[in-house]
Amino acid sequence: MKNPDAYPMTHAPADVALEYQVAEEPVRQSFASPRMRGFMLLAPAVTVAVLFSLIPLAYLFQVSLTNDSSFFFTAEYTVNNYLEVANRYRSAILETVYLAGMSSILDLVFGYPFAYILIRKIRYREFVRTMMTFPLFGPLYLAFGLFYILLPNGPLGGLFAGLGINVTKYLFSQGAVLFSMAVFTFPFMVMNIGAALSNVDPMLEEAARTLGAKPWQTFVRVLFPLSWSGIIAGFLMCFGWNLGVFAQPQLLGSPKEQSVISLQMFLKGLVQFNYGLAAALGVVLMVMAFLVTWVSLRFSRGALGA
Amino acid sequence: MTRVQLLDVSKRFGQTLAVDHVNADIADGEFVTLLGPSGCGKTTTLRMVAGLIDPTAGQIQFDGQAVNAVPSHRRNIGLAFQSHALFPHLSVARNIAFGLEVKRTPKVDVQRRVAEMLDMVELSEYGARMPAQLSGGQQQRVALARMLATDPRVLLFDEPLSALDRNLRDSLKYSILDLQRRTKKTAIYVTHDQSEAFAISDRIFVMNDGRIEQSGTQLDIYLRPRTEFVANFVGDNNAIAGEVTALVPGAPGEPSLVDVRAGRMRLRGLNPGNLRVGDKVLAFVRPENIDVLMESRESDEPNLIRGRIAQIVFEGPTVRVIVETDGVAIRATAGGLGRLTLLDQERRDVLLRLQEVTVVRDESAAAA
């Protein structure tokens, strides 16, 4: 068969006119250096970030150092708010960290096999990822839906009763809060571990297998070390998101779970108008979230494009 | 139409000097190839001519006018990329029209020009297709049509065939040459493939380490390499280290020669012009320029060397003979029917007749 590419162009009409005039424009000098141009392109983003992220956070810190609402009149600077956080909100902080930690551990334990199966065995990956967007629509709907499920006489009550499970006893319990938190951040864990696993050549597993390693040995000695960065990044990302948990404890939790920092901030700040204390709680939460993110970025080697 | 000159052009990236004081004068309508290994600065040189990067020092001139300050889009050049670089979201016709459209050429003229160009590369039927629907060779032809559509002053080629398979490369390189000949445009072609360079160039610039090692015709480069690098990079070569024993003036109209002693061997080769008696040198002789003579005698004649066949390899059209002489292994290739008589001659003493020997200064010995 004749290769259409091998056709030499020597048979092209020889009279093709190539003297073609293109209108000349006057030369315009470029008005800025590449670096200057870069700064100009960044200006809108930087302005927004400074105005609505950096300045409010700095202001939050300032307010956290003032008594009650005194910053509005003559600021009385004090560390009382932080003392109060340390004394009366220690258990709230611990509860927040505990819930975030436990739900992230659940994510890791259940998410690792999920990610592995997703990367190695499943061809309908796009479908799975589409379904995984449901939790992303927000913890509110998630907690909401779960509430209906657990409600006495809920729409699925009959189903669970038929299976001999009394789900209603889990309403307003730590279990329900942890479950809904874990489901919300589950996709983040799967995506992080999945990204790490998809960089592990399946041939390495096969090589380990042919060298006589049992499946669990392959996992411990090959897969786990190679996906370590994804595990850390995923865990910290879930942990960071869950530190700010709000809707799940409020809708599904007992008063103990409802002591989480975000909820307390809302109560102190927007209900009781104790801005100083709310700001101090906010600063504590921010520092925790920021530390987690910082460590996470170190491990994930540039998640979020960095 | 356009003469291209590079005057002392250098480019520094951080600590590395990618292009080191390059001078070149490319005549109007000439087809010049920059040949060299990867990282030798040939692509950087081309991109400076294209205006995609600025030289650190030196001047680039088109027709005697400095173009350093002229941005790429105002230089009116055509550049062919390693991969075709067709815009994937535009049809073939829109790709070809692009250069004219951005210059606000009237629609009628654009359409006429696109039709001409499609006709020229014999893809008239393909105007409405998307680039992804074409084969590799067709894509590269569209790329050529696109670069010619704006009637550029200079054609620049950055290894345009390296992504294609071998058969396609062979036919397309002649297509490129043909287009250049018909349009009579100045062309600069970058490649690491010497067969490509030899096939299409008027003149070859061999580059290494940011410098032009040698420029000249194919014959100059192949038969009269002036540096060790050129001798080694272009074609296969035997290198024999020795010392100049005498300068031999050439007959009138002939180049001058030098005598070289390398152990027991006596060689006579072309003098590059800068050698003195006592200089450490390398003598180069190509395997195909060595005759293997089935004789065994002592010889005082230069370039006639006694040795013993160490290995014979049948390579089909040629036979490769490796001869040991004075501790040095010399490769010779024999062609023609005579090659078959060599096949059973391992361990036999023979005489080698060396022809077209060239001599260059041994830089490593000089440095030591």
Next chain:
Amino acid sequence: MATLAGAPVGRERRIFSFTWLWNALAHGYVWAWLGVFALPFLATLAYSLRTPDGVWTLSAYQYVFGSFKENLLLSVQTTIITIILNLLISIPAAYAIVRAPIPGKSFLLSALNLSLYTPAAVMGVSLVIAYAFLFGIPQTMTGLIAAYVVGTFPLMLVPIIVALRDLPLMFEEAARTLGATRMQSFFRIELPLLGPGISAGILLTFVIVFNEFLVTLFIAGPGTTTAALRVYNLTRTAGFQPSTAALATTMQLVSFVVVLLFFRFFGSRYLKGTYLI
């Protein structure tokens, strides 16, 4: 999973069925989780379709297009404005971060992403104080949209950066040597080729802003109650009503349809840099 080497011929069938069982379990595990993801939505849907007396009816949805219509319209409006602003901010910024010779790029990017790492309640409190006592824009639409923009433009920025990094410089160079100015080459060549990345950014912004209730809870005023916030408020004040479930169902359905359309047209490739979905 069993070792194949040296297995006697007679055991082949068993090995085969064992692998089959293993695969079935693996797929079953994934499907079980997909069920968990969809279950809260399905429960909400079921609840919205049933009166307390156990009668199945669509009547709860009359509220969605009745008293909730304003909230839904406000949500759509704020989401669209946020998307447009995010585009205007992120496209130039992404271009500068990928292409311009700027020192300290990775630090800059982390700083721009700061708001993404800020817990929503912290952002809410800091903005409510700053809006009230610093900027003088409490409970305004401006403040709401500014909060959405600062909170989500990194989700627009990252996919565009990923897409721009994947886009060879060659296309810009080809356009430039063909005579296009920097602007022409950007708008005619690079912007269209960044389409999938930009769409990913639009998708993420949409999904987050459309369903945002927490920052909104802090800074919204009486006139700026979005649909998601309305869902939250109703659960606090009106108890759990089928009409609330109907609104929540509608919100999730709209979001899911948008996600489906996106995956249908572009796939998931350009969401990779965010690690969210």
